[in-house]
Amino acid sequence: MEVYINGINAISPQETYDNSLFLNEIIEYSDEFLTVIKPNYKEFIKANVLRRMSNIIRMGVVSARMAMQEANVENPDAIIVGTGLGCMTDTEKFLNRLLENNESLLTPTSFIQSTHNTVGAQIAVMISCNNYNMTYVNKNNGFETSLLDALMMFEEGGADNILVGAVDEMTPDNHKLKKRINAWKNEPATISTLLSSKTKGCIAGEGSTFTVLSKNKTEQTYAKFVDVFTIYKATEEDLYTKLLQFLEENNLSVNDIDVVVTGNNGDYESDKMYNDFTSKFFLQSVQVVYKHLIGEHGSASAFGFWLAAKILKTQTIPEIVNFNKKETSKIKNILVYNFDYYFKNNHSFVLLQEA
Amino acid sequence: MSNIYITGLGIISAIGDNCVENLNSLTQSKSGIKTIKHLQTIHKNEFVVGEISYSNKELGEIAGVNDYAKQSRTALLAIIAAKEAVKHSNIDLNDGLRTGIISASTVGGMDITENYYTSESTQDNNNFILTHYASNHVEVICDLLGINDFSATISTACSSSANAIMNGARLIKSGRLDRVIVGGTDALSKFTLNGFNTLMILDNELCKPFDENRKGLNLGEGAAYLVLESEESVKKSNKKVLAKVLGYANANDAYHQTASSPEGNGATLAMKQAIKSANISANKISYINVHGTGTPNNDDSEGTALQNIYGDNVPAFSSTKSFTGHTLGAAGAIEAVFSVLAINNNLIYPNLNLKNNIEKFKFKPVTKLIENKDVDVVLSNSFGFGGNNSTIIIGKAK
Numbered sequence: 001m002e003v004y005i006n007g008i009n010a011i012s013p014q015e016t017y018d019n020s021l022f023l024n025e026i027i028e029y030s031d032e033f034l035t036v037i038k039p040n041y042k043e044f045i046k047a048n049v050l051r052r053m054s055n056i057i058r059m060g061v062v063s064a065r066m067a068m069q070e071a072n073v074e075n076p077d078a079i080i081v082g083t084g085l086g087c088m089t090d091t092e093k094f095l096n097r098l099l100e101n102n103e104s105l106l107t108p109t110s111f112i113q114s115t116h117n118t119v120g121a122q123i124a125v126m127i128s129c130n131n132y133n134m135t136y137v138n139k140n141n142g143f144e145t146s147l148l149d150a151l152m153m154f155e156e157g158g159a160d161n162i163l164v165g166a167v168d169e170m171t172p173d174n175h176k177l178k179k180r181i182n183a184w185k186n187e188p189a190t191i192s193t194l195l196s197s198k199t200k201g202c203i204a205g206e207g208s209t210f211t212v213l214s215k216n217k218t219e220q221t222y223a224k225f226v227d228v229f230t231i232y233k234a235t236e237e238d239l240y241t242k243l244l245q246f247l248e249e250n251n252l253s254v255n256d257i258d259v260v261v262t263g264n265n266g267d268y269e270s271d272k273m274y275n276d277f278t279s280k281f282f283l284q285s286v287q288v289v290y291k292h293l294i295g296e297h298g299s300a301s302a303f304g305f306w307l308a309a310k311i312l313k314t315q316t317i318p319e320i321v322n323f324n325k326k327e328t329s330k331i332k333n334i335l336v337y338n339f340d341y342y343f344k345n346n347h348s349f350v351l352l353q354e355a
Numbered sequence: 356m357s358n359i360y361i362t363g364l365g366i367i368s369a370i371g372d373n374c375v376e377n378l379n380s381l382t383q384s385k386s387g388i389k390t391i392k393h394l395q396t397i398h399k400n401e402f403v404v405g406e407i408s409y410s411n412k413e414l415g416e417i418a419g420v421n422d423y424a425k426q427s428r429t430a431l432l433a434i435i436a437a438k439e440a441v442k443h444s445n446i447d448l449n450d451g452l453r454t455g456i457i458s459a460s461t462v463g464g465m466d467i468t469e470n471y472y473t474s475e476s477t478q479d480n481n482n483f484i485l486t487h488y489a490s491n492h493v494e495v496i497c498d499l500l501g502i503n504d505f506s507a508t509i510s511t512a513c514s515s516s517a518n519a520i521m522n523g524a525r526l527i528k529s530g531r532l533d534r535v536i537v538g539g540t541d542a543l544s545k546f547t548l549n550g551f552n553t554l555m556i557l558d559n560e561l562c563k564p565f566d567e568n569r570k571g572l573n574l575g576e577g578a579a580y581l582v583l584e585s586e587e588s589v590k591k592s593n594k595k596v597l598a599k600v601l602g603y604a605n606a607n608d609a610y611h612q613t614a615s616s617p618e619g620n621g622a623t624l625a626m627k628q629a630i631k632s633a634n635i636s637a638n639k640i641s642y643i644n645v646h647g648t649g650t651p652n653n654d655d656s657e658g659t660a661l662q663n664i665y666g667d668n669v670p671a672f673s674s675t676k677s678f679t680g681h682t683l684g685a686a687g688a689i690e691a692v693f694s695v696l697a698i699n700n701n702l703i704y705p706n707l708n709l710k711n712n713i714e715k716f717k718f719k720p721v722t723k724l725i726e727n728k729d730v731d732v733v734l735s736n737s738f739g740f741g742g743n744n745s746t747i748i749i750g751k752a753k
Contacts, residue, residue, distance in 0.1 A: 084488070085487075086510065094549075094550065095468070095469060095546060096472075098469070098545060098546065098549055099469070099472060099473055102397060103396060103398065103545060103549050104397070106549055106550075106552075106553045107553060108550070108553035108554045108613075111546075111549075111550035111553055111554070112550075112554070112612050112613050112740070113612070114550075115461065115510075115512050115739075115740045115741060116461070116510035116511070116512075117510060117511040117739070117740070117741045117743060118612065118740075118741060120511075121612060121740070121741025121743065122612070122741075124607045124609045124741070124742060125609050125610070125611070125612070125742070127609075128609050129607060129609055130606055130608070130609050130620065130621065130624055131606065131607060132605050132607075133511070133605065133606075133607040133741070133742075133743055134509065134511065134518060134522075134605065135509065135510055135511050136507055136508065136509060137489040137490055137508045137509070137510040138506070138508050139488050139490045145507045149525075152525055152529045152531075155529060156525070156528075156529075177484050178484065180476040180481050180484065181481050181484050181485065230505065230506075230507075231503065231504070231505075232494070232497050232502075232503050232505075232506045233497075233503055345494075
């Protein structure tokens with residue numbers, strides 16, 4: 001059984017929603033945290049509906065529609081969404097109002113839209129999709145669990161196309177709160193300096209990535225999605241054992257991995273972990289990074305998946321993401337590795353292959 | 356499909372701290388819905404809820420954790436129920452078999468977030484920032500019990516833990532896990548109480564599911580977990596099994612973010628597909644534990660879905676939310692535990708507080724406890740916001 005990536009879309013703090021481009025122009029940080037570059041939402045959502053939607057619903061629904069449009073799929077057999085914190089704008093709106101007005105003068109809209117599965121549900125309503133609809137909320141690997149769910153569904157049979165995505169939004173309130181626990185860098189950073197930082201913390205971001213996974217290869221196909229693995233806690237040694245097992249199960253060895261996409265985010269300790277991981281097994285591979293462009297968030301690794309798919313399709317690696325400046329002629333296998341940088345847990349491997 | 360066995364149950368709800376207490380309340384028609392005691396809200400005397408009578412400190416003692424103040428109530432409830440389920444199943448987590456967990460929650464640590472949200476930044480006050488995540492309670496359980504092979508959290512509103520059961524079963528069936536602890540947890544919070552209040556779907560008095568004059572739901576809190584094992588895993592330990600997961604399905608109503616379609620489309624699809632996946636005919640169902648929140652919209656839509664499948668001859672059915680209140684992310688798991696207990700104890704639970712049947716339906720729920728009844732197969736419904744409809748089918752292990 002093969003699973004193909006037949007459509008993919010990322011709305012991120014870079015200009016990525018247009019797939020005819022591939023990180024051609026890079027946008028430098030201008031605020032405390034990175035916010036998404038928006039496509040023209042009105043092209044996809046009626047103005048009266050759009051008005052009621054928060055940032056996360058807008059970017060989630062639109063990137064899902066763009067991915068489906070590209071794959072030429074109107075009604076997928078399942079909609080599976082991952083998120084770290086879900087609909088924060090609506091949650092905060094309802095919570096702040098509740099606390100400020102001592103539980104009075106409340107209206108239902110923000111409560112209704114605060115539910116974690118709002119994005120998946122809104123997509124279903126928009127395209128009248130009665131099929132399986134799931135939302136995983138695993139801090140930083142809801143996307144990977146969603147991929148696993150889709151993979152099982154293809155194995156079970158009956159599904160031709162599955163919409164899988166992950167989306168998180170950053171809000172000023174949430175940014176402030178996370179600052180209290182030293183999640184972010186205290187000093188300003190730039191794209192060119194972030195990943196050589198010697199301090200703790202990272203830069204916050206947000207974004208939505210959706211992909212259409214399909215049983216059949218088409219002219220649009222980007223790559224094959226081969227397999228995914230997640231584990232809650234792992235020592236360095238455990239992780240290496242699991243990595244070798246994972247590759248072996250897919251009939252590959254470390255030498256077959258042409259590109260390894262790692263989640264370096266400027267946090268000194270976690271960047272060291274990513275770099276040690278790469279240098280231990282993938283000395284010959286190109287190490288590709290992306291969080292210096294889009295920031296860190298619960299759905300960031302889905303952007304790593306987008307990047308891997310684009311690299312496989314175009315057979316090019318944009319200079320800005322080539323971390324170890326290696327060259328490679330033919331790109332066949334890409335491994336995406338990520339973990340939760342704050343707790344150093346929730347590790348994940350995702351394997352993509354040239355179609 | 357290959358057999359998925361249920362070998363352990365754990366539960367804490369407004370009608371008891373464990374399986375035995377919950378079963379006793381169910382057989383004695385003793386509801387746990389009463390005046391609010393612990394939740395600090397201006398609506399204290401306005402609504403009745405299915406609240407667990409313990410304070411967080413007391414819950415911490417039952418859970419066996421000494422840092423109760425650092426845990427959300429949601430996590431404390433989860434620890435208690437998960438520990439009971441694992442103990443009940445008698446599994447050895449160090450025997451080399453692959454064990455995972457899929458749990459569900461709608462609002463995670465909101466119960467403490469809302470108390471500290473506007474507080475000053477101190478180490479103690481900042482704890483809520485990390486316990487707020489819906490997945491926090493899963494990490495707490497993994498750390499306490501030593502589960503590491505797989506963990507995931509589902510949040511699809513009020514169908515969350517039914518989906519956790521379904522996807523745990525699918526993981527075993529796929530061969531990726533030998534055992535999985537599945538369920539969900541949610542504590543009462545001002546956030547949810549006020550949220551449901553703005554939707555005007557709370558009844559000030561005891562909820563009356565499937566009554567013509569029903570006014571709304573009563574919120575509740577709780578947690579429940581089931582241990583699912585593969586055939587091979589059960590063979591290895593040669594243990595007694597409690598029941599089997601026969602089938603499951605999730606379908607979407609695709610109608611409205613909070614309201615259910617009048618035709619009960621999503622609910623009908625979920626039930627039909629679950630029955631198909633169990634490879635049985637619809638008339639093999641002995642008992643239906645309905646979602647039955649007691650809101651005018653849900654019971655109307657769910658009743659229509661039952662009618663779509665069964666016509667006027669619906670199997671024995673009842674809503675146990677009249678005992679526990681609507682426990683949101685825990686509801687599917689709590690009702691799955693009740694379903695297993697129904698099978699194991701030959702019982703069909705009553706639907707409390709019913710006075711007048713819904714006029715448009717020719718069927719009505721069971722209103723008095725039925726004992727010594729052979730309960731072979733139970734169908735349990737859980738429906739959530741976002742049109743998220745799930746059905747689980749549990750059968751006697753033969």
